[in-house]
Amino acid sequence: MLKFLTKTSVFLALTYAAFIGSTLGAQASNLFEVKNVNVDAEASSALEARGIALKDGQSRAFQILLKRLTRVEDWPVLPIVSEQEIETFVRRFRVQDEKTSSRRYLASMSVVFEPETVLDLLRTLNIPFSETQARPMLLLPVLEDVDGYRLWDNHWWAESWAQVDLRNIPAPMVLPLGDPEDRAMLDVEDVLLSDTQSMAALAKRYNVDTVVIAHALATEKGRLDVSVYQYxxxxxxxxxRNYKGQRNPADIAGEAVEDILSAFAKEWKQxxxxxxxxxxxFTVAADYERMGEWLTMLERLExxxxxxxxxxxxxxxxxxxxSLAYTGSVDQLASNLAQSDMLLREEKNGWRLKLRR
Known part of the structure; x- marks a missing residue:
């Protein structure tokens, strides 16, 4: 429920609670979940090795989370939490792909952390943080190599993006299905010609505002050039971005993906x-045409x-x-509300809030 409500709005608050109850089935991203942390440990027994590996994995996942929430310039002062203290911050974890021998344990694990406990730590240390995500963007990986251009066909550039957690990050992305409907809306020629009308149709299908084209040029060994277009x-x-090394372009792809995602995350954190x-x-006037819009606005404000x-x-x-009590600047508040399709603007008669759609 909302943090503070006047007595005159109790009835609507109860109506609002019933309204959002029907939307809980929608799957949401979780900025506080860190996926695919590989763990590997040896000890006198497989059981002991498992305990060591899982503690180490939780600690490394915690450092990944802290960097996800904070700016690069603040990373040198991020706290190092001991393996004994880590359980204070962990809500739950799960493991997959377990492999054991008599003394060794290997697995991949995902960890979900307690948001408020983590944020309280950062507040105590006076470290600025972001606890919000940008609106999801539709990502289209295009590969150009000696065989030509590829968009919808299976290729290593698209697979490199599919292996990364694109949901639980500051600037999340969505990969298209690549089904016949997608192919009918957009082909590689449309991308090369910057056909924004076709891109807009595809964006509408995935309910996003932005389409990102990651065009990888891989015609030279040891070199991968990526042009990232945002529409x-x-x-x-x-x-x-340009990447070089004594490797095939496909082997450089993982580095390129992480670097590009970091660039989007850095921009969002600004x-x-x-x-x-x-x-x-401060005080704001909320404008709407019917009570259903007001309930939607309440949900998004929450x-x-x-x-x-x-x-x-x-x-x-x-x-x-x-009356809204907020942290940060009013420009940041407006940006935060825009992620929920609300417009906050200052007009001659004061600040006004309305739904964008």
């Missing part, structure tokens, strides 16, 4: 990382992590006056 209603942009400090409260409390002063069938 949205706000326009388009491009950045290029707008979403909040300095640890006091909350700010999900906005920048908002720490909400108080309703006036409530009518087509508008409300709210």
């Amino acid at each position: 949205s209603a706000a326009g388009s942009r491009l950045f290029v 707008t979403s990382v909040v300095e640890v400090g006091d909350q700010v409260t 999900a906005a992590s920048f908002i720490k409390s909400l108080d309703i002063h006036v409530l009518t069938s087509q508008g409300a006056i709210l």
Whole structure:
């Protein structure tokens, strides 16, 4: 439920609770889940090796999480939590692909951490953090090699992206199905010609606002050049990455994928990382045309992590006056609300909030 509600809004709060109850079946991403941590340990027995490996895996997953939530410039001061203390932060974990011998244990594990416990640690250490995600983007990996251009066919560039957890990261991405409907909407020629109309149709199918084209050029041994195009209603942009090494381009792909994802994460953190400090409260007028839109707005406000409390002063069938207590700057708050399809703007008569769609 909302953090603070006036007495006049109790009935609507109960209605709101019933409303969101019907949406809980939707699968959501979890920024506090770290997947696919490989563990390997030896000891006097396989059982002892398992215990060592799992503790080590949880500790390494915790460091991955802290870096995920914070800026690169703050990584040198991130805390090192002992294996004895790590259980304080872990909600649950699971292991897969277990292999054992008489003294050795190998597996892959995923760890889910307790959000508030982790964030309290960062607050105590006065380390700025981001606990929000950007809106998911649709990712289209295009490979150009000696055999030509490939978009929908199976190829190692697309497989490199599929092996990474694209959901539980600061700037999440979605890979397309590549089914006949996708192929009918967009082909590789459309991509090369920057056919934004076809891209927009595909984006609509996946309910995203942005399409990312990761075009890998792999015609030389030991070299991989990647051009990353980003298309949205706000326009388009491009950045290029070059990777070299004494390896085949396919062997460099994993490094390229991680680097590109880090670039998107860094950009998102510039707008979403909040300095640890006091909350700010201001008044905003919420505009809507029907009560169903108001309930949707309440749901999205509850999900906005920048908002720490909400108080309703006036409530009518087509508008409300709210007080919002938030952390960070008002620009960051507006960006945070935009991720939930809400527009926060300052007009002549004050701040106004409405649904984007």
